Amino acid sequence: MMLSHGSEGGYELAHVLLEGLKFRYQRTIVHRLDPRVKLLLTLTLFVIALMSSNIYDEALTFTAILIPASLAKSIRRLLRLLVYSLAFSAFIFIINYIFTHSLFSSSIVTVRFLGIVASTSMFFMTTSPDEVEYVLRWFRLPRDFVFAFATSIRFVPVLMMDLTQIIDAQKSRGLELDKGGPIKRIRNLVPVLIPLVVNALVRSSELAEAMEARGYGATEKPTSMYSLKMTKVDYLAVAIILTAAALLLSLFLHVV
Amino acid sequence: MAVIEFKDVSHVMPNGIMALSNVNLKIESGEVLAIVGSNGAGKTTLLKHMNGLLKPSSGSVFVFGSETKGKSVAELSRHVGLVFQNSDHQIFSESVFEEIAFGLRNFGFAGEELYNKIISTLRWFDLYDLKDRPPMTLSGGEKKRLCIATVIAWNPEVLVLDEPTVGQDYPNKVRLFALIKSLIGEGRTVVIVSHDLEFLWPLSPRTVVMANGRILTEGSAESIFMDEELLNSAGLRQPQLAQLAMRLNLRSPFSSLDDAVTWFRGRI
Numbered sequence: 001m002m003l004s005h006g007s008e009g010g011y012e013l014a015h016v017l018l019e020g021l022k023f024r025y026q027r028t029i030v031h032r033l034d035p036r037v038k039l040l041l042t043l044t045l046f047v048i049a050l051m052s053s054n055i056y057d058e059a060l061t062f063t064a065i066l067i068p069a070s071l072a073k074s075i076r077r078l079l080r081l082l083v084y085s086l087a088f089s090a091f092i093f094i095i096n097y098i099f100t101h102s103l104f105s106s107s108i109v110t111v112r113f114l115g116i117v118a119s120t121s122m123f124f125m126t127t128s129p130d131e132v133e134y135v136l137r138w139f140r141l142p143r144d145f146v147f148a149f150a151t152s153i154r155f156v157p158v159l160m161m162d163l164t165q166i167i168d169a170q171k172s173r174g175l176e177l178d179k180g181g182p183i184k185r186i187r188n189l190v191p192v193l194i195p196l197v198v199n200a201l202v203r204s205s206e207l208a209e210a211m212e213a214r215g216y217g218a219t220e221k222p223t224s225m226y227s228l229k230m231t232k233v234d235y236l237a238v239a240i241i242l243t244a245a246a247l248l249l250s251l252f253l254h255v256v
Numbered sequence: 257m258a259v260i261e262f263k264d265v266s267h268v269m270p271n272g273i274m275a276l277s278n279v280n281l282k283i284e285s286g287e288v289l290a291i292v293g294s295n296g297a298g299k300t301t302l303l304k305h306m307n308g309l310l311k312p313s314s315g316s317v318f319v320f321g322s323e324t325k326g327k328s329v330a331e332l333s334r335h336v337g338l339v340f341q342n343s344d345h346q347i348f349s350e351s352v353f354e355e356i357a358f359g360l361r362n363f364g365f366a367g368e369e370l371y372n373k374i375i376s377t378l379r380w381f382d383l384y385d386l387k388d389r390p391p392m393t394l395s396g397g398e399k400k401r402l403c404i405a406t407v408i409a410w411n412p413e414v415l416v417l418d419e420p421t422v423g424q425d426y427p428n429k430v431r432l433f434a435l436i437k438s439l440i441g442e443g444r445t446v447v448i449v450s451h452d453l454e455f456l457w458p459l460s461p462r463t464v465v466m467a468n469g470r471i472l473t474e475g476s477a478e479s480i481f482m483d484e485e486l487l488n489s490a491g492l493r494q495p496q497l498a499q500l501a502m503r504l505n506l507r508s509p510f511s512s513l514d515d516a517v518t519w520f521r522g523r524i
Contacts, residue, residue, distance in 0.1 A: 076377065117500035163338065165342065165345050166345045166346070168304065168309050168340065168347040169340045169342075169345045170346060171309060171329040171330070171333070172307055172309065172333050172337070172338040172339075172340070172407075173333065173346065173358060173359040173362060173406060173407065174330045174333055174334070174359050174362030174363050174410075175330075175358075175362055176328065176330050176362070183519070190348065191346075191348045192359065195344060195345055195346060195347060195348050198344065198348075198392065199344055202344070244263070
């Protein structure tokens with residue numbers, strides 16, 4: 001697994017989940033789409049995943065998710081993320097079964113959850129933090145909010161690196177993360193989480209100072225280097241997405 | 257006896273990058289070994305194999321004669337103490353005292369023995385007066401000293417230091433040097449990874465030069481540090497005392513500034 005060679009057990013899970021949300025630059029047709037189109041794609045897939053209510057719907061939903069995922073050459077990452085979401089899916093399944101006593105509807109809810117995970121992570125896997133920032137700005141959200149949100153995504157890989165190094169350092173001091181009962185295991189997290197949080201806080205205050213030193217907040221409306229522009233491919237993609245969505249939803253709702 | 261031995265060790269990172277290729281290295285008991293090379297040469301990856309944080313993709317690593325495969329990091333760390341570069345990545349306790357206690361407790365020390373070990377470590381590292389301070393409030397030099405102390409506390413036979421001089425000012429470096437020197441004096445095996453050749457030079461360690469995941473060459477400090485071409489090819493700069501000796505066409509470099517001064521006085 002990525003980056004997890006220095007950690008073990010539960011930490012691998014955290015790594016893979018973060019890895020699933022981490023952007024990696026690839027030259028594919030999906031990655032090159034306008035970020036607004038990618039957002040539309042994700043939201044559409046999300047709605048489709050949410051609306052599916054039987055086995056055929058689910059099959060169609062996953063086909064709909066896998067087509068753009070394969071175009072983005074991200075199927076393996078997506079599947080890996082789903083495999084690691086299974087633990088939480090099992091939880092959802094059990095809770096549902098307790099309340100509904102129906103294996104069928106519990107399965108549908110669980111698969112729906114996986115569809116939601118897959119559709120949402122599609123956006124973060126194919127959209128760079130910069131592009132996320134442009135989209136949020138395009139929606140005219142407050143600048144501080146946009147900056148904070150984009151920065152938090154941008155720092156996911158940095159935090160992962162910190163986490164690996166901290167775990168390595170504490171294991172070298174004899175910390176055994178996977179030993180002991182449940183209480184001991186939670187206590188084992190203290191030597192890992194404290195340095196992680198402290199370092200994140202120190203880094204964020206340093207970042208704030210460095211930003212201010214470079215004039216952040218000096219003007220109300222800073223100019224932007226890039227502006228989002230839709231190309232022919234983007235319009236085509238929007239058309240395909242909307243048509244496919246209309247088709248699928250009408251199938252789901254038995255309109256046709 | 258070799259305390260640590262690398263046999264044809266290669267390590268492939270999960271992203272497919274070959275971090276170590278075909279490394280063979282023997283570290284003898286009681287010796288001082290320096291591993292030098294530019295950033296990304298594979299030094300830290302090599303270190304992480306010494307206490308089992310990483311296991312070789314192919315080949316084997318032996319620590320005190322037994323292979324690291326199948327051994328936990330905790331088992332190996334009992335004998336090979338590794339101090340990482342960034343002190344802030346390991347400090348978490350509410351006091352210096354507790355920070356030192358952490359490793360000792362992990363290795364099963366308790367009661368009076370635990371207390372005595374902490375106190376003697378605090379004294380040895382001149383941290384006794386700081387024992388109740390939160391370690392996060394210490395200065396950079398004090399933090400570094402504390403991090404080495406937390407490891408030396410359980411008395412591992414081998415001490416491995418990753419870039420100990422990074423971020424240390426001159427007085428702290430001098431202090432760190434004296435500290436390492438006295439740890440060596442105790443007969444401990446010490447491995448130092450650094451690209452600070454000026455710092456390493458007076459320790460006259462056996463030196464291993466790494467580049468691109470390979471060991472380019474190894475030899476005595478003198479032979480390595482006088483080889484300007486070799487150092488340049490590994491992205492390193494010769495220590496000034498070695499440079500001076502080379503410019504003067506001397507066969508052996510000056511061991512210290514005083515040594516150089518004596519030589520010049522003899523000429524005037």
